[in-house]
Amino acid sequence: PEPPPLEDRQKLLIVEDNGDVRKYIRSIFYQHFIILEAENGKQGWEAAQEENPDVVISDVMMPVMDGIQFCKKVKSNLDTSHLPVILLTARTSLIFQIEGLETGADDYVTKPFNPKVLALKVRNLLQSREALCRTFADRETLVVEPKQITLTSMDEVFMEKALQSVEENMDNASFTVQDMTKDVGMSRMQLYRKLKALTGQTANDFIRTLRLKRAAQLIEQDELTIAEVTYRVGFNDLKYFRNCFKKQFGVNPSEYVKFKKGEMEIEEEEAEEQA
Incomplete structure (x- = not known):
């Protein structure tokens, strides 16, 4: 689809400590979103409060504050609890996925991930939010x-x-x-x-x-x-x-x-x- 004009673009927050992975995720979305970046959960939490992004993609394993703690903070604070969060993880065990979903994460993507799958998950989450808005109106x-x-x-x-x-x-x-x-x-x-x-x-x-x-x-x-x-x-x-x-x-x-x-x-x- 044609990239939307800048003023109509939604904000996507990438929380990832690996610079190369951040750059790769940015390359998937930069034409359609305003991209915000954070290197760990603490920076991500600050950005989530200040910037009010429309969707968040966060790694799980990070220094300072990991993705699980970050997601818990987002989902337990009234200012940010509505933000859709996708967690990226290399750990695929069922127990770990349950732990992540209990924090309120909206979806999971396991590394290494297919860019089309990640883009589809982001689109689906945003569409489900838009459907809720339409219900009200x-x-x-x-x-x-x-x-x-x-x-x-x-x-x-x-x-x-x-x-x-x-x-x-x-x-x-x-x-x-x-x-x-x-x-x-x-x-x-x-x-x-x-x-x-x-x-x-x-x-x-x-x-x-x-x-x-x-x-x-x-x-x-x-x-x-x-x-x-x-x-x-x-x-x-x-x-x-x-x-x-x-x-x-x-x-x-x-x-x-x-x-x-x-x-x-x-x-x-x-x-x-x-x-």
């Missing part, structure tokens, strides 16, 4: 469950807190990202990075998306007027609400019920044809 998914958009228990707990924070302030039009940071116990930057990684959205977009999903649920129930729904989900301006709703669902709020009924009728007709 999906206009058909009105009720978001933390398990649907997270892969680790630590991220699931974070997402539960984030969803609860918005849920409890659904009709509060003055609720801000600053209020949310207090609820989840994070700085604004930490919250931004975490939500961006798990949902593909900024904190403001995250709040708006959840408000609109709730609005769609209320409209489907057909018990409130559009104006009542607007205020129930924390919007003050009816026109702005309509614009946001149409952008999210492709139809105006007043058309949404008809749209959903039309979808159901089509599904029923298809089911009858298949029967």
Whole structure:
């Protein structure tokens, strides 16, 4: 595939003490990623916190801090627990692989490795993360469950807190990202990075998306007027609400019920044809 422009490239962190191996891994990915490098787990951990890479490839046997310790640190810290980690190892024993996977490593590649296999594993991990982001944004998914958009228990707990924070302030039009940071116990930057990684959205977009999903649920129930729904989900301006709703669902709020009924009728007709 054509290399993406520099501003669209994702960051790949290589943690490897052997300079030749680092250079070799860099040669596999440099055309499609911004490459970050670290010579041991300690440097890797610092880079993971500062640079917030999209994917990490780490050797296991390294001085100062090995790959197992590094991976444990990444996966047990809320700022970095969402980062996908691939461990490289020359040790292939089953016991060792279990030890590595218990640290939360997302995948393994044994040395010597085939560059195509490594590239495929990186692509698969990134695609699985993108699929989780799409699940959150999906206009058909009105009720978001933390398990649907997270892969680790630590991220699931974070997402539960984030969803609860918005849920409890659904009709509060003055609720801000600053209020949310207090609820989840994070700085604004930490919250931004975490939500961006798990949902593909900024904190403001995250709040708006959840408000609109709730609005769609209320409209489907057909018990409130559009104006009542607007205020129930924390919007003050009816026109702005309509614009946001149409952008999210492709139809105006007043058309949404008809749209959903039309979808159901089509599904029923298809089911009858298949029967």
